[in-house]
Amino acid sequence: MLLIVCPYCGKRPEIEFAYGGQAHLVRPNQPSNLDDQAWAEYLYMRVNTKGVYAERWRHARGCGRFFNALRDTTTDHFLAFYKTGEPQPTLTVTSAPSAPNAPGGSAS
Amino acid sequence: MSRQTFSGLSLIWRGLSRHSGWQKQWRKPEPKARYDAIIVGGGGHGLGAAYYLAKEHGLTNIAVLEKGWIGGGNTGRNTTIIRSNYLFNESAALYDHSVKLWEDLSQALNYNVMFSPRGVMMLAHTVHDIQVFKRHVHANRCNGVDNEWLEPAEAKEFCPPLNIADDIRYPVLGAALQRRGGTARHDAVAWGYARAADALGVDIIENCEVTGIRRDAAGAVEALETTRGVIQSRKVGVSAAGHTSVIMAMAGVHVPLESYPLQALVSEPIKPIFPCVVMSNTIHAYISQSDKGELVIGAGTDAYTSYTQRGALHVNTHTLDAICELFPNFRRLRMLRNWGGIVDVTPDRSPIIAKTPVPGLYVNCGWGTGGFKATPGSAHVFAWTIARDEPHPINAPFTIERFRDGYLIDEAAAAAVAH
Numbered sequence: 001m002l003l004i005v006c007p008y009c010g011k012r013p014e015i016e017f018a019y020g021g022q023a024h025l026v027r028p029n030q031p032s033n034l035d036d037q038a039w040a041e042y043l044y045m046r047v048n049t050k051g052v053y054a055e056r057w058r059h060a061r062g063c064g065r066f067f068n069a070l071r072d073t074t075t076d077h078f079l080a081f082y083k084t085g086e087p088q089p090t091l092t093v094t095s096a097p098s099a100p101n102a103p104g105g106s107a108s
Numbered sequence: 109m110s111r112q113t114f115s116g117l118s119l120i121w122r123g124l125s126r127h128s129g130w131q132k133q134w135r136k137p138e139p140k141a142r143y144d145a146i147i148v149g150g151g152g153h154g155l156g157a158a159y160y161l162a163k164e165h166g167l168t169n170i171a172v173l174e175k176g177w178i179g180g181g182n183t184g185r186n187t188t189i190i191r192s193n194y195l196f197n198e199s200a201a202l203y204d205h206s207v208k209l210w211e212d213l214s215q216a217l218n219y220n221v222m223f224s225p226r227g228v229m230m231l232a233h234t235v236h237d238i239q240v241f242k243r244h245v246h247a248n249r250c251n252g253v254d255n256e257w258l259e260p261a262e263a264k265e266f267c268p269p270l271n272i273a274d275d276i277r278y279p280v281l282g283a284a285l286q287r288r289g290g291t292a293r294h295d296a297v298a299w300g301y302a303r304a305a306d307a308l309g310v311d312i313i314e315n316c317e318v319t320g321i322r323r324d325a326a327g328a329v330e331a332l333e334t335t336r337g338v339i340q341s342r343k344v345g346v347s348a349a350g351h352t353s354v355i356m357a358m359a360g361v362h363v364p365l366e367s368y369p370l371q372a373l374v375s376e377p378i379k380p381i382f383p384c385v386v387m388s389n390t391i392h393a394y395i396s397q398s399d400k401g402e403l404v405i406g407a408g409t410d411a412y413t414s415y416t417q418r419g420a421l422h423v424n425t426h427t428l429d430a431i432c433e434l435f436p437n438f439r440r441l442r443m444l445r446n447w448g449g450i451v452d453v454t455p456d457r458s459p460i461i462a463k464t465p466v467p468g469l470y471v472n473c474g475w476g477t478g479g480f481k482a483t484p485g486s487a488h489v490f491a492w493t494i495a496r497d498e499p500h501p502i503n504a505p506f507t508i509e510r511f512r513d514g515y516l517i518d519e520a521a522a523a524a525v526a527h
Contacts, residue, residue: 053413
């Protein structure tokens with residue numbers, strides 16, 4: 001089970017959270033102006049990164065708020081947690097921590 | 109190439125002669141500089157595609173590239189359930205094509221894949237389940253796919269360990285039974301296809317990971333860069349399950365997939381007690397008994413995307429909660445081991461078996477949590493698609509473009525859960 005650091009509440013077990021998928025997806029302002037391909041890209045296409053992935057979580061059984069995280073999908077290590085609206089952190093250290101499923105690193 | 113033929117007599121003879129003289133099941137060739145077609149991914153779907161390309165389409169200068177070992181991916185990690193009682197016409201045609209191939213696959217491959225049509229029973233626990241399953245039963249019968257409705261007592265008769273008491277948290281209100289469904293030995297499927305393809309001249313190259321896709325000036329595929337050198341080919345079929353997104357990105361092709369861990373576990377082996385396959389989508393329990401005696405239990409996917417081939421224990425315990433309530437006499441069984449595989453899930457939970465925008469590049473992916481059952485049918489139509497550069501009528505609806513054009517085959521909504 002992942003140990004997730006909610007930026008508002010602190011460290012909590014994964015079962016308190018709902019997964020929100022890829023982060024920083026923005027709904028197009030004028031969907032009716034898009035062609036079918038662009039609308040399908042928004043609806044269905046996800047980057048499915050093997051490596052560092054920016055994703056949303058919601059502290060569903062806690063404060064209820066959405067936030068974002070950076071996680072390495074090859075190890076499941078969290079590299080950063082940050083609030084919705086904050087820019088995606090730039091990682092200076094790219095190597096993942098050694099212990100599997102260790103608590104998240106640098107919470108923003 | 110002369111290959112040993114398996115028969116009852118040959119097994120007895122080799123047994124009596126101390127099992128000496130068995131041949132390797134397939135060669136370990138060095139990759140050639142050029143092939144007429146390459147399949148990326150040595151699971152059941154990929155090996156099967158190579159076999160049908162050689163068997164039915166006359167292409168024998170083919171390679172299957174596998175980054176690990178044959179049978180080490182999802183083919184060896186699934187819970188071996190086979191059924192075809194899907195709601196929509198397109199799905200019923202595809203999955204039933206597969207069930208029909210399962211029925212004589214052992215004979216076709218001269219390899220015992222231990223296909224056992226022992227019946228797959230899907231439990232209904234809510235009024236919604238009852239309505240949905242009855243709709244499935246009727247839709248299936250219109251499509252010529254067997255599926256029947258059972259009342260709780262009939263379900264208990266078909267599967268005696270089942271608890272149909274009405275005071276449990278999710279009582280069994282009925283079940284849909286597909287008698288032609290069942291299980292097969294997953295490893296044997298990979299090995300059988302590998303052996304049969306090899307006998308037809310297909311090179312099976314293990315420990316060979318694709319690291320790049322080279323394209324010519326017109327954008328068409330011309331070669332693969334691999335950990336064992338550059339290999340030329342004008343036709344490449346990608347059958348890479350959870351890693352499909354990674355491979356396709358090498359050619360700049362986006363596919364609507366997300367990769368999730370899916371877990372399974374087995375109990376200690378016990379004497380035969382469980383005569384069929386039971387699935388409960390609503391409370392996430394999937395169970396059958398292997399010929400070794402282990403109860404084979406499928407759990408759900410983890411919540412998050414990952415490539416780690418492992419997941420969280422709470423996903424397994426959630427499934428075991430349901431198993432223990434439905435089958436109280438399994439409560440004291442110990443679990444032997446659990447594991448995860450990475451499954452590629454599409455937004456509509458139906459696969460993609462199609463040409464791509466890149467000439468010469470084909471993809472078979474998106475099988476999500478239920479690809480094993482489709483292995484022969486999927487491989488068969490994928491081989492057709494690669495050989496003829498056009499889809500077989502059965503897989504024609506399963507394109508990437510259906511997401512753009514709005515022709516989803518929405519088994520996700522039909523089943524309401526992963527399936």
